[in-house]
Amino acid sequence: MRKRIQSYLVVLLIMAVGCKETEVTPKKSTDLPLSEHLTLGNPSGATAEITDYNNYLMLKPQFVLSYSRDRGTPNWVSWHVSSDWLGNADRQDDFRADPSLPTGWYRVSASSYTGTGFDRGHNIPSADRTKTVEDNSSTFLMTNMIPQAPNHNRQTWAALEDYTRDLVGTGMEAYVIMGSYGVGGTGANGAASTIDNGRVTVPKNLWKVIVVLPQGRDDLARINESTRVIAVNTPNCNTVSADWGGYRTSVDAIEQATGYDLLSALPEQLQKTLESKIDNGPTR
Template sequence: MRFLNITGRLAVLGALAAACSRDEVAPATPAIDGHLAMGNPSGAVADEAVPANYLLAKPQYILAYHRDKGIPNWVSWHLAPAWLGPAPRQDDFRADASLPAGWYQVAAGSYVGSGFDRGHNCPSADRTATVADNSATFLMTNMVPQAPRNNQQTWAGLEEYCRTLAGAGNELYVIMGSYGTGGVGANGAKTTLDHGRVAVPAHIWKVIVVLPEGRQDAGRVSASTRVIAVDTPNDNALDPAWGGYRTTVDALEAATGYDLLSAVPVAAQKAVEARVDTGPTQ
């Protein structure tokens, strides 16, 4: 586990407040403890002088963006029944105009013909309370080049299961990201798209903390809390069953260098990060 010092934590909080002032749309329903309740995995800050770890806050999710890779390092969001509703899928993929001036904006067509999907980090179907919420998930800063079978089968199954858990009276804190270089899409292997402006990762991962609905969420995580960690190759030959790709949070931290649950009490953090989930998958 890696811990930010106090100065770093205060800087993150200040930067987050500044980032929120640039949010594109107003939130429909506030998250109970905020999208970063489990911690800021990479210590990202809203400072354009740090382009490889730029904190970008939306009412619907928060992410750390890597300017030179054109994808997020990670995206973190809260999922509870209040975020789910009747709003239809908007499919309005578009560049994110909230990026700092002068930064390249990955466009809706940047993945076209590549053999990779515009894979959501925070899923469209996790944000259906309002049209604005759903539309926010189609910003290209929320996308990663994802092998179609990975996106449409394996990952889709995991996302649907998360919503099932939320519908059963739970709230979830979800962190998704990627690491490594090069994936295998429908048209074969690639390391970049869009003339080198968008990196194709080798692995796509997710950590899901499952809690009964309540307050002071990080403090309620105990050694027995269900935490699901998944690490999938970004490969079009992937098994559609996501359960076989479960791993430990510790292993993901070793692969990424992040501290994924830094706000969780230390004793509980040690226990849940070392355990491979064996719970149901549907």
């Protein structure tokens, strides 16, 4: 009898172990691989949990973003730009819905902005990813777009993007975080709060933070109190000045406006020093 009981217990143990090995555990954000594009930190604590509808972390080889399902736009996009990412690949212009969004979520399409008076405004610009065709194409996913006032996109932001790449051309590299917040902008057709039948929110403000370093290794360890940090906060309107330098502010001010914790990977005291400054360096 004792042997039968022992045999029965062994069978139950084997079954329990077998069941345990076949359980599927949902992937948590902490299980995901680290990305160079999050070197400065995760500003909103975004996660890859599908239930995190308005702060959904999306890791791509070329950049990282926090996506808002309800707004139909990214909250922020973070990326590294250096000579390693720049080459001769042509601009692909293949705007398209992002197939990696969770099943059942509305996918903003290439035509969602048509006739709205707003540009399909890149967060990470196309010209920051020209090493390969695949890299450039990735920037045309609609999860990288916001409704952006045309003059803002083509003048103000274009000048800031060009300046960033000019810095890279002189032997620097940059870590960039761009985001938007608020509701309501003014495009070519006037003011609007949403487009695409209310499924895409038009942001009120666009901001960007750029940390500039000489090319090198161990980038996070090389950031110090003298590192140049450019923080810009602009209205999303067609009458915006083409001079982005006039919109410089502090990282602290952007954090206060957004509720994000920028540069969170840095030591606390270094954060305080860098985030309180307003850049006064050259703009071209």
